[in-house]
Amino acid sequence: MTLEDVANRARVSTATVSRVLNGVSGVRAATRARVLRAIEELDYTPDLNARSLAGGQLRSLGVVVSNIANPFFLDIFRSIEASARQRGFDLIVANTDYEPDRLASSINTILGRRVAGLALVVSETVPPVVARIAAELPVVLYDGGAHRLKGVMNIRANYRGGMHRIVEYLCALGHRRMAFIGHHTRLGPLHERRQAFLSIAEEYAPQVKLMTVANVDGMAGGQQAMGQVLDSGFRPTAVACVNDLMAVGALRELHMRGIAVPGDVSVTGFDNISLAEFATPPLTTADVPREMIGRLICDALVPPVGGDGTRLRKEIVVETQLIVRESTARPAARPRRRTSSSR
Amino acid sequence: MTLEDVANRARVSTATVSRVLNGVSGVRAATRARVLRAIEELDYTPDLNARSLAGGQLRSLGVVVSNIANPFFLDIFRSIEASARQRGFDLIVANTDYEPDRLASSINTILGRRVAGLALVVSETVPPVVARIAAELPVVLYDGGAHRLKGVMNIRANYRGGMHRIVEYLCALGHRRMAFIGHHTRLGPLHERRQAFLSIAEEYAPQVKLMTVANVDGMAGGQQAMGQVLDSGFRPTAVACVNDLMAVGALRELHMRGIAVPGDVSVTGFDNISLAEFATPPLTTADVPREMIGRLICDALVPPVGGDGTRLRKEIVVETQLIVRESTARPAARPRRRTSSSR
DNA sequence: GTTGAGAATGTAAGCGGTTCCAATCTCTGG
DNA sequence: CCAGAGATTGGAACCGCTTACATTCTCAAC
Numbered sequence: 059m060t061l062e063d064v065a066n067r068a069r070v071s072t073a074t075v076s077r078v079l080n081g082v083s084g085v086r087a088a089t090r091a092r093v094l095r096a097i098e099e100l101d102y103t104p105d106l107n108a109r110s111l112a113g114g115q116l117r118s119l120g121v122v123v124s125n126i127a128n129p130f131f132l133d134i135f136r137s138i139e140a141s142a143r144q145r146g147f148d149l150i151v152a153n154t155d156y157e158p159d160r161l162a163s164s165i166n167t168i169l170g171r172r173v174a175g176l177a178l179v180v181s182e183t184v185p186p187v188v189a190r191i192a193a194e195l196p197v198v199l200y201d202g203g204a205h206r207l208k209g210v211m212n213i214r215a216n217y218r219g220g221m222h223r224i225v226e227y228l229c230a231l232g233h234r235r236m237a238f239i240g241h242h243t244r245l246g247p248l249h250e251r252r253q254a255f256l257s258i259a260e261e262y263a264p265q266v267k268l269m270t271v272a273n274v275d276g277m278a279g280g281q282q283a284m285g286q287v288l289d290s291g292f293r294p295t296a297v298a299c300v301n302d303l304m305a306v307g308a309l310r311e312l313h314m315r316g317i318a319v320p321g322d323v324s325v326t327g328f329d330n331i332s333l334a335e336f337a338t339p340p341l342t343t344a345d346v347p348r349e350m351i352g353r354l355i356c357d358a359l360v361p362p363v364g365g366d367g368t369r370l371r372k373e374i375v376v377e378t379q380l381i382v383r384e385s386t387a388r389p390a391a392r393p394r395r396r397t398s399s400s401r
Numbered sequence: 402m403t404l405e406d407v408a409n410r411a412r413v414s415t416a417t418v419s420r421v422l423n424g425v426s427g428v429r430a431a432t433r434a435r436v437l438r439a440i441e442e443l444d445y446t447p448d449l450n451a452r453s454l455a456g457g458q459l460r461s462l463g464v465v466v467s468n469i470a471n472p473f474f475l476d477i478f479r480s481i482e483a484s485a486r487q488r489g490f491d492l493i494v495a496n497t498d499y500e501p502d503r504l505a506s507s508i509n510t511i512l513g514r515r516v517a518g519l520a521l522v523v524s525e526t527v528p529p530v531v532a533r534i535a536a537e538l539p540v541v542l543y544d545g546g547a548h549r550l551k552g553v554m555n556i557r558a559n560y561r562g563g564m565h566r567i568v569e570y571l572c573a574l575g576h577r578r579m580a581f582i583g584h585h586t587r588l589g590p591l592h593e594r595r596q597a598f599l600s601i602a603e604e605y606a607p608q609v610k611l612m613t614v615a616n617v618d619g620m621a622g623g624q625q626a627m628g629q630v631l632d633s634g635f636r637p638t639a640v641a642c643v644n645d646l647m648a649v650g651a652l653r654e655l656h657m658r659g660i661a662v663p664g665d666v667s668v669t670g671f672d673n674i675s676l677a678e679f680a681t682p683p684l685t686t687a688d689v690p691r692e693m694i695g696r697l698i699c700d701a702l703v704p705p706v707g708g709d710g711t712r713l714r715k716e717i718v719v720e721t722q723l724i725v726r727e728s729t730a731r732p733a734a735r736p737r738r739r740t741s742s743s744r
Numbered sequence: 745g746t747t748g749a750g751a752a753t754g755t756a757a758g759c760g761g762t763t764c765c766a767a768t769c770t771c772t773g774g
Numbered sequence: 775c776c777a778g779a780g781a782t783t784g785g786a787a788c789c790g791c792t793t794a795c796a797t798t799c800t801c802a803a804c
Binding site: 074 | 751752753754755756758759760761
Binding site: 101103104105106107108110111126127129132136139148149150151152153166167169170171172187276277278281306307309310313332333335336337338 | 447448453454470472475482491493495509621649652656676679680681
């Protein structure tokens, strides 16, 4: 089924069919109806490849995510999709599994499809080639870390602030021995997050004892990391995890070892994925407004219907919000040791 | 950057560049090298649209899933992606949220991109139009229910068998009052699953007491459904859920009401998503080999490198496996009521 | 009935590849 | 040294659609 078939059936030229298809004004109502009927009867589907080749409006956006299995990324993806669909765009996704190499090749594949815009929702540091790409089409980077690329809009959550609130909260509860569980800490943005924990913890409680462990993302990674902490002999009263998924894994390990949460150890996550609420116990975490982020990304990529005079904003920082649930509490009442011996 | 730019730089014709790009034999090594260098220097990316328009090899597959937020579908998707990537194919996804209308439009969008094959991993009943599509390209349907469409290969898990094992197991433990929690039971395949539970339970324990509740997919849906069961006054000793995600939601509700699992109530899931293992308590469930399913789907869609004489098999049924964890146990020792009164 | 502006529709040139077929090379054997 | 088979490479048509430009209609005003 091609445009020509439709044109023949409707006894018009392909140009007219194209006009009808694209809602261009200047087609007589009767003609339009005839064309629409022909389209209907032949149930014709335009070839999107030919369309974008021919220079029609690009109607799709590219999205690259680090780990689609992590609900955090998935939620953002879904939010972008919802916004995009509303504007008549569809999405092309690629997943990198945190491998910088795959980031580059994914970007190429997507670019090969001539998308209208590109969203990089990744925790890897993006290659410099992105700056060149940004000259040709709108590019939005989520969580790109400090690297500020020319022409690339940066959206990020204030992780430092969120972590600040979490650590502050834990300290206020009385915790002094803490551990941090993360993954892929060699990757820029993720490393940064660990640093944030360290510096904030240090600032808040100079006498704090710390340990950080890294592993792979996911529940299994969190469980394993928690095991490492416990096996090391270090007995933190609180464990902060880089995300909720790992926190759930940590909870499991604690549960299996008969360590009560929050009785013996408090655990915190980050992101506030829906699972956080369904964990046992429900996780104290920092909410990252993924829905809003997805919307912002889409807004940035789709040329707004109004004037195009407005250039992209350089950076948008989204705030997080501390969500206190039941995985955190005051530490067990034994840290008096030092105090009592001094009296 | 177009083919022509590369051709000029390498001092050859576009035809030759194309041959190099597609690995067609019959290009002198020296020429090939020259072309490759030009490609490198210009860092040229072929326009996939133009390529598929021109009738080159189609290098992408379309996948439609019902609910990408459900890890079950996500896992299958990822498995397909892994297999596809290995063969040099990439994926175009669409999500229907269980809405039959969106199924139709998703299929159109994907077809608009001229994919090499189409996988429908959906719980909705597929529209008859699919049969027509199947005449043009390979189509695989997962979980398509009873509707056997001409030319469409059907892959499905033996849900009935899995449910059989679950119910059998629960009955063997001594359960007689059971509930079933599902979602979207008006959709064919999902309805079938509920029926399977009903008929099997009936067969196994004629005196069984049953209740079935339906809601939306997801943890929240499971929690709500569990609430409905309890509010109704019915006190089952075992609750079977249509999938793990809903089971986790059910667990949460039980936990909040102070009902012990498996002490007071046993709970089972289905699918064996990774979360099942991390739930509290870990879920007894039926493992559906998603990895294998994804591979089978990909194998069916990608024309095997060997002879093409082999036509698609009509149907493949994948077996499930009972995974016993800690969410199930014998019912509390009070169901003697009837027996004791008769003595 | 003409005329002419503006509306409606048709014509045809690409968009960036692939591939059939023809043209040109490269060699081997006579 | 030349013919001719086989290996390389170039030329150009075409894939399905959009769009600038040309052509044809329509109809009000003269």
